[in-house]
Amino acid sequence: MLPEEPFSFAVAYYRPYSLEPQLLPTCFSHPHLSFSSLWLHEHSRQAKPHSRPFMAFLQIQNPNKTCGGFLGHEDFVLTAAHCKGRVILGSHNIKEQERTQQVIPVRKAIHHSDYNPKYVFNDTMLLQLEKAHLTAQVSPLSLPKRSAQVWPGMVCSVAGWGCLSMNSTSGAWKLHEVELEVQRNKQCISCYKNSTMKKSSFKGDSGGPLVCNAAQGIVSFRKTDGEPPRVYTRISSFLHGIERTMKCFSLQGPD
Helix, strand or coil: CCCCCCCCEEEEEECCCCCCCCCCCCCCCCCEEEEECCCHHHEEEECCCCCCCCCCECCCCCCCCCEEEEEEEEEEEEEEECCCCCCEEECECCCCCCCCCEEECCCEEEEEEECCCCCEEEECEEEEEEECCCCCCCCCCCCCCCCCCCCCCCEEEEECCECCCCCCCCCCECCCCEEECCCCCCHHEEEHHCCCCCCEEEEEEEEEEEEEEEEEEEEEEEECCCCCCCEEEEEEHHHHHHHHHHHHHHHHCCC
């Protein structure tokens, strides 16, 4: 079991509370990232419409860049720290104005106070929203328990609107999903250096949830050549700060 270490979130220069930060190094030095193998969007399938009502599509200002995220509470989306944009909930086909869609204004982007974009440490962010209207097509995904573990060999799933192939320059219009198998950390090291796997995630999927019954990870980064495996931030290592931050900002009320 991994020890829980405290950390803090911040909004710009504002720190709602100060705790010792927990850094999240790469697989070569620390087990707090979970790694997956055995998937590539070319081997994915289109998700059944609205079968993942927690999924959030983040429309970035750059028209060629998108991210994912997930609704963890009616007024909070959890995503990667390098993702920020307009939040659309209840969507399956992002190219259509579906009646189920909700475009929710973002009140605050609350990134981890020790996020390091160079080394992709602490790649987590909460987007505080105006409250979503919960429906059959829009509902939160459960966060893991603090003691939750993701075991090697466990089959999990990821979904997103990311690119469908390595040569693609734009994402999928419709939500795609795929199952994957979690790797051992030691196996990850060798795979990350010289992978022969044929499945991974692509551009546009960052911030989406790794689902193993509950949300266990957040899509974080990949190798620049797009080869597998993809790296996921382990949510249970950040759970205390996530819950405390949501409570803190919810109590503040509207600006």
